[in-house]
Amino acid sequence: VKHTVEVLDATTKEQLCFLDKVDPHSTIGDIKSLFYKSYPQWYPARQALRLDTRGKSLRDDEVLQNLPVGTTATMYFKDLGPQLGWTTVFFAEYIGVLLTYLVFFFRVPYIYSHTYALTSSPHPVVKLACVCHTFHYVKRLMETIFVHRFSHGTMPLRTIVKNCAYYWGFSAWLAYYINHPLYTPPSYGELQVKYALFTFAMCEVGNLSIHMSLSNLRTDGFRVRRFPTPTKNPFTWLFFFVSCPNYTYEVGAWLSFTVMTQCLPVAIYTLFGFIQMTIWAKVKHRAYLREFKDYPTVRMAIIPLIL
Amino acid sequence: MSAAAQGTSKAAHGDVAPKKKKGPGALATAYLVIYNVVMTAGWLVIAVGLVRAYLARGSYHGLYYSIEKPLKFFQTGALLEVLHCAVGIVPSSVVLTGFQVMSRVFLTWAVTHSVREVQSEDSVLLFVTAWTVTEIIRYSFYTFSLLNHLPYLIKWARYTFFIVLYPMGVSGELLTIYAALPYVQKTGLYSVTLPNKYNFSFDYYTFLILVMISYIPLFPQLYFHMMRQRKKVLGHADDYSKVE
Numbered sequence: 001v002k003h004t005v006e007v008l009d010a011t012t013k014e015q016l017c018f019l020d021k022v023d024p025h026s027t028i029g030d031i032k033s034l035f036y037k038s039y040p041q042w043y044p045a046r047q048a049l050r051l052d053t054r055g056k057s058l059r060d061d062e063v064l065q066n067l068p069v070g071t072t073a074t075m076y077f078k079d080l081g082p083q084l085g086w087t088t089v090f091f092a093e094y095i096g097v098l099l100t101y102l103v104f105f106f107r108v109p110y111i112y113s114h115t116y117a118l119t120s121s122p123h124p125v126v127k128l129a130c131v132c133h134t135f136h137y138v139k140r141l142m143e144t145i146f147v148h149r150f151s152h153g154t155m156p157l158r159t160i161v162k163n164c165a166y167y168w169g170f171s172a173w174l175a176y177y178i179n180h181p182l183y184t185p186p187s188y189g190e191l192q193v194k195y196a197l198f199t200f201a202m203c204e205v206g207n208l209s210i211h212m213s214l215s216n217l218r219t220d221g222f223r224v225r226r227f228p229t230p231t232k233n234p235f236t237w238l239f240f241f242v243s244c245p246n247y248t249y250e251v252g253a254w255l256s257f258t259v260m261t262q263c264l265p266v267a268i269y270t271l272f273g274f275i276q277m278t279i280w281a282k283v284k285h286r287a288y289l290r291e292f293k294d295y296p297t298v299r300m301a302i303i304p305l306i307l
Numbered sequence: 308m309s310a311a312a313q314g315t316s317k318a319a320h321g322d323v324a325p326k327k328k329k330g331p332g333a334l335a336t337a338y339l340v341i342y343n344v345v346m347t348a349g350w351l352v353i354a355v356g357l358v359r360a361y362l363a364r365g366s367y368h369g370l371y372y373s374i375e376k377p378l379k380f381f382q383t384g385a386l387l388e389v390l391h392c393a394v395g396i397v398p399s400s401v402v403l404t405g406f407q408v409m410s411r412v413f414l415t416w417a418v419t420h421s422v423r424e425v426q427s428e429d430s431v432l433l434f435v436t437a438w439t440v441t442e443i444i445r446y447s448f449y450t451f452s453l454l455n456h457l458p459y460l461i462k463w464a465r466y467t468f469f470i471v472l473y474p475m476g477v478s479g480e481l482l483t484i485y486a487a488l489p490y491v492q493k494t495g496l497y498s499v500t501l502p503n504k505y506n507f508s509f510d511y512y513t514f515l516i517l518v519m520i521s522y523i524p525l526f527p528q529l530y531f532h533m534m535r536q537r538k539k540v541l542g543h544a545d546d547y548s549k550v551e
Contacts, residue, residue, distance in 0.1 A: 177506045177508070178506065180501060180506070182502040183501075183506055184502050184504050261506070262504065262505065263507070264505040264507035
């Protein structure tokens with residue numbers, strides 16, 4: 001039995017496209033490709049198709065005959081705006097951050113007073129901070145290329161502009177103080193820096209371990225759904241206590257960086273990051289609880305036993 | 308910035324189009340009525356204080372001092388409105404309300420209170436007057452809305468007076484901040500310089516200038532939002548009876 005699909009504009013309700021003789025086993029992705037033929041300016045990634053004007057957008061892998069529509073389906077279309085692939089997004093965000101920090105590290109002229117232009121700081125912790133910051137973002141870039149498996153293909157252009165402004169802006173703000181000629185090294189000296197460096201390194205390794213174990217969950221292409229569990233790697237044992245140990249480690253890394261540099265803007269950046277990641281962790285945690293009946297009850301979202 | 312643009316409250320539009328709203332419970336409604344009555348009364352006290360001081364002195368100069376305490380008390384008390392949104396008894400956005408109240412509180416404490424030299428400026432009277440008239444109308448509007456007996460006059464006033472009061476308030480605020488600038492720069496008020504052990508700095512003078520600049524994109528947006536609300540709420544005036 002062939003289906004017909006009618007696509008209407010979600011705001012104006014005018015008919016944009018009428019597809020007949022559609023195979024009931026077609027996916028939403030197939031429908032989007034067909035729609036794209038009539039409207040070449042709206043590539044599939046920027047199409048959102050819904051069953052009612054204000055509902056949730058249908059996933060690309062949903063099958064037409066499994067939808068509550070019968071043999072004639074009416075769908076509503078919304079343009080999501082220009083989209084960019086995740087890889088492009090992360091590259092833009094992370095390379096921007098890296099370079100911004102380095103601009104301050106090398107004391108490019110006109111940032112600080114001209115007697116200090118292109119000089120370097122006498123404090124070893126300042127060089128160390130640059131290495132750590134750069135390492136953090138290079139690691140993220142590597143993960144984007146080799147580790148992460150993304151469920152959505154793209155991200156809207158507006159979001160990227162907003163994210164870049166946030167990342168680059170904060171990077172500039174904290175780099176300005178760390179690399180400042182009047183920078184004051186930590187109060188407890190080398191001891192403070194060494195301890196902070198150690199916890200920073202542990203958190204970076206921890207964060208990477210979690211990313212790799214999450215990536216391994218998706219080797220069967222999203223069909224079988226499992227929740228993450230601790231593996232032989234001791235860094236993943238944090239899964240006993242939290243749903244999102246990657247965020248836990250990320251906060252830990254930034255806290256370490258704060259202590260290492262003893263810089264208030266870094267503390268403020270860490271706080272903002274913590275708030276955002278807690279929101280994401282809570283959403284993920286609730287999603288796990290809803291989906292898996294046997295989900296471990298001792299687990300919290302981001303901080304063991306607390307949050 | 309004047310809170311005249313608080314047009315997002317669904318309670319204001321309940322009489323325009325029947326919307327599905329949860330609404331506060333009976334206890335919350337009673338509390339909100341008391342809150343809004345108290346605030347209306349408070350701003351009336353300020354209004355009366357201004358008039359009496361003017362009649363007593365015979366000039367507009369230095370009227371701030373006669374209403375300084377009730378102004379601080381009732382304007383700061385408006386912070387409760389952020390809580391009302393957060394708890395859900397008022398269907399407005401926490402962020403929007405927070406932003407509006409914080410900007411008022413900022414002007415009251417971080418500018419007018421903190422920089423004594425601007426307290427005798429006429430620009431202070433300009434925004435205080437704008438705020439006073441706006442708030443009396445706004446709080447009585449909410450009071451009557453909650454009691455489901457909103458006189459058309461109040462509704463009309465709320466969506467009309469802002470046309471003059473909003474620019475008046477913004478002018479007063481900007482002129483006051485501008486007047487405060489030289490004193491802030493001279494005394495380094497609320498500013499932190501390098502070097503210090505937390506590797507942080509803050510220049511309040513530059514911050515105030517940035518605040519002034521932020522009025523440029525924000526004021527037109529809020530003003531035209533209120534204009535659109537006005538068309539929506541008062542536009543169908545012929546279909547509705549004068550008093551509900």
